[in-house]
Amino acid sequence: xxxxxxxxxxxxxxxxxxxxxxxxxxxxxxxxxxxxxxxxxxxxxxxxxxxxxxxxxxxxxxxxxxxxxxxxxxxxxxxxxxxxxxxxxxxxxxxxxxxxxxxxxxxxxxxxxxxxxxxxxxxxxxxxxxxxxxxxxxxxxxxxxxxxxxxxxxxxxxxxxxxxxxxxxxxxxxxxxxxxxxxxxxxxxxxxxxxxxxxxxxxxxxxxxxxxxxxxxxxxxxxxxxxxxxxxxxxxxxxxxxxxxxxxxxxxxxx
Amino acid sequence: xxxxxxxxxxxxxxxxxxxxxxxxxxxxxxxxxxxxxxxxxxxxxxxxxxxxxxxxxxxxxxxxxxxxxxxxxxxxxxxxxxxxxxxxxxxxxxxxxxxxxxxxxxxxxxxxxxxxxxxxxxxxxxxxxxxxxxxxxxxxxxxxxxxxxxxxxxxxxxxxxxxxxxxxxxxxxxxxxxxxxxxxxxxxxxxxxxxxxxxxxxxxxxxxxxxxxxxxxxxxxxxxxxxxxxxxxxxxxxxxxxxxxxxxxxxxxxxxxxxxxxxxxxxxxxxxxxxxxxxxxxxxxxxxxxxxxxxxxxxxxxxxxxxxxxxxxxxxxxxxxxxxxxxxxxxxxxxxxxxxxxxxxxxxx
Numbered sequence: 001x002x003x004x005x006x007x008x009x010x011x012x013x014x015x016x017x018x019x020x021x022x023x024x025x026x027x028x029x030x031x032x033x034x035x036x037x038x039x040x041x042x043x044x045x046x047x048x049x050x051x052x053x054x055x056x057x058x059x060x061x062x063x064x065x066x067x068x069x070x071x072x073x074x075x076x077x078x079x080x081x082x083x084x085x086x087x088x089x090x091x092x093x094x095x096x097x098x099x100x101x102x103x104x105x106x107x108x109x110x111x112x113x114x115x116x117x118x119x120x121x122x123x124x125x126x127x128x129x130x131x132x133x134x135x136x137x138x139x140x141x142x143x144x145x146x147x148x149x150x151x152x153x154x155x156x157x158x159x160x161x162x163x164x165x166x167x168x169x170x171x172x173x174x175x176x177x178x179x180x181x182x183x184x185x186x187x188x189x190x191x192x193x194x195x196x197x198x199x200x201x202x203x204x205x206x207x208x209x210x211x212x213x214x215x216x217x218x219x220x221x222x223x224x225x226x227x228x229x230x231x232x233x234x235x236x237x238x239x240x241x242x243x244x245x246x247x248x249x250x251x252x253x254x255x
Numbered sequence: 256x257x258x259x260x261x262x263x264x265x266x267x268x269x270x271x272x273x274x275x276x277x278x279x280x281x282x283x284x285x286x287x288x289x290x291x292x293x294x295x296x297x298x299x300x301x302x303x304x305x306x307x308x309x310x311x312x313x314x315x316x317x318x319x320x321x322x323x324x325x326x327x328x329x330x331x332x333x334x335x336x337x338x339x340x341x342x343x344x345x346x347x348x349x350x351x352x353x354x355x356x357x358x359x360x361x362x363x364x365x366x367x368x369x370x371x372x373x374x375x376x377x378x379x380x381x382x383x384x385x386x387x388x389x390x391x392x393x394x395x396x397x398x399x400x401x402x403x404x405x406x407x408x409x410x411x412x413x414x415x416x417x418x419x420x421x422x423x424x425x426x427x428x429x430x431x432x433x434x435x436x437x438x439x440x441x442x443x444x445x446x447x448x449x450x451x452x453x454x455x456x457x458x459x460x461x462x463x464x465x466x467x468x469x470x471x472x473x474x475x476x477x478x479x480x481x482x483x484x485x486x487x488x489x490x491x492x493x494x495x496x497x498x499x500x501x502x503x504x505x506x507x508x509x510x511x512x513x514x515x516x517x518x519x520x521x522x523x524x525x526x527x528x529x530x531x532x533x534x535x536x537x538x539x540x541x542x543x544x545x546x547x548x549x550x551x552x553x554x555x556x557x558x559x560x561x562x563x564x565x566x567x568x569x570x571x572x573x574x575x576x577x578x579x580x581x582x583x584x585x586x587x588x589x590x591x592x593x594x595x596x597x598x599x600x601x602x603x604x
Binding site: 032035036038039149150153156157162165166167169170172173174176177178179181189190191214215216218220221222224225228 | 494512
């Protein structure tokens with residue numbers, strides 16, 4: 001029985017990102033949106049309302065930290081919020097924003113702004129947890145709306161949010177998919193966190209790794225299976241680049 | 256096998272027509288092909304049924320024990336409703352490996368107080384088995400664990416003794432009623448099963464069980480620290496595929512899902528897997544089986560040791576699904592052989 005619900009004040013913030021995960025969070029049927037607004041009190045959300053607030057219980061942060069000037073803003077958010085949630089790959093594992101980390105700063109500056117490479121402030125792209133403590137990570141590019149809603153419900157009900165720690169293979173098998181490797185295609189599924197219902201492999205694609213690596217991923221074995229299918233690990237590293245630059249098990253460096 | 260007899264004979268045409276007639280009362284699930292995949296699924300017409308077996312990713316246990324199942328519905332004002340969904344179903348073309356799986360799962364779910372959801376589904380289902388003349392591919396090792404023949408788990412069993420004719424063995428009243436209502440049959444002469452059996456014997460001529468099949472529990476007990484565990488465990492991806500596709504694995508997790516309005520909720524049980532890292536994590540955060548090796552040892556020992564003693568047969572039925580699914584090529588057969596399943600002279604026993 002539910003006896004008492006306290007309605008938390010929730011603020012959405014974004015850093016370097018496309019804001020698509022925030023859209024996905026409220027990509028709801030009208031009744032669902034009203035139900036969500038009965039559960040939480042949204043006090044700041046650039047994409048949906050004009051109001052701003054300095055007082056909130058839950059901060060939901062989308063985007064990577066790519067400028068030093070982002071850091072005080074993020075720290076202020078952390079100090080204010082009781083619970084900080086990362087929303088999507090950019091804030092959780094950095095992902096696509098970290099592609100630039102493979103290049104020296106002058107190179108990506110020149111590539112993006114050839115006429116005035118130093119005009120904008122930009123530095124190493126980092127995940128939110130590299131700067132401040134994070135309470136809940138919602139992975140994915142984009143996030144799974146159902147997973148976002150489950151996290152919100154769990155927080156409101158004072159339960160621990162449950163994000164899978166197992167890999168995409170579990171969901172492929174449940175869906176009775178033919179293994180992507182059987183088609184001779186590389187798939188990151190065996191080492192990537194599930195929770196997307198194997199969205200890409202179930203629709204003719206392969207896993208790109210947007211939800212990040214599972215804990216205890218067996219990369220040595222992953223390397224061996226590539227050879228078995230006449231695929232090579234160098235190609236696989238290329239595929240890992242899209243989302244996993246910040247995973248120092250795959251790309252060990254001191255950046 | 257020699258004791259099996261068929262009362263009736265049915266032609267392929269009459270069999271398929273019978274299944275079509277039965278759609279008035281039952282859903283029909285059988286081996287079929289959908290978007291390039293071979294799987295057990297419901298069919299609208301018997302012409303969608305594949306009569307020759309091809310290996311599937313998932314075993315047919317999903318009809319009794321689905322990937323996700325609502326077991327309870329509840330409301331915020333305290334009403335709780337147990338939910339059991341079971342509808343009339345014909346499960347056609349189930350092979351001996353999976354019938355052995357059904358037997359083992361039935362014993363598991365009927366044990367103690369019984370699992371009402373599982374049992375209700377079994378009750379509502381007519382299982383029509385079809386015997387195999389040979390192994391389905393190189394990965395199958397049903398014959399190693401004595402599961403190439405089934406004696407339970409079905410209501411009717413078919414033996415294809417001639418190109419378009421099946422001998423029908425009736426296991427119980429449910430099977431008999433189905434025949435009376437839907438199948439046009441003729442009386443059997445009496446030698447049909449023997450004719451089929453001769454073909455099966457030829458197909459399995461060089462496919463013998465493990466020499467020490469009945470001693471597997473002792474062998475696994477004595478080889479807890481055999482190097483094979485680490486050798487195989489080191490390669491394990493902990494991806495859970497082997498468990499997901501296993502016809503005798505039955506572990507599940509239970510979660511509560513409130514609707515967004517928090518007025519109604521559902522309790523759902525969904526497949527879980529002991530090969531996954533989180534499986535043995537307890538409240539304090541401790542993980543009882545932290546390494547892939549420990550998890551592999553646990554899983555395979557359930558098949559050939561702990562549960563084998565309980566069920567009186569190997570709880571791995573040799574269907575080969577986990578072997579096909581494992582990207583790292585880990586096989587229960589290889590592990591059993593490593594601990595001496597096929598050894599001529601056992602030194603320690």
